[in-house]
Amino acid sequence: AATRGQRANEGPTFTATDLGETYLLEAALPGVSEDDLSIEAKADSLTITGKRGAQDPEGYTALRRERPVFEFSRSFTFRSKVNLERVTARLEQGILRVELAKVAAEQPRSIPVKAA
Secondary structure (H helix, E strand, O other), X not given: OOOOOOOOOOOOOEEEEEOOOEEEEEEXXXXXXXXXXXXXXXXXXXXXXXXXXXXXXXOOOOOOOOOOOEEEEEEEEOOOOEEEEEEEEEEEOOEEEEEEEEOHHHOOOOOOOOOO
């Protein structure tokens, strides 16, 4: 149960952006390490699973924990197919960034019109 001021699901929120030639997914994941993340890409979807556990420094016991412990799994479906050879994921300072290049044939192409 959520307490006052908390969401019922304490998992991360994601921002998905279509940048034309690529898709970009971003999430703030403070306290989550790369070892706690799993990312699976398919031609038209991506699934990210992860967890954040309680991490007390060795020899110490927390008196109070306000950062929730959670596990999550999020799936995203894309309108265009993704080039699986050009998917990158980077976790830097608690921010996860996943970039997925679209298959070249799936990218919109502008056709110039010439006068006769």
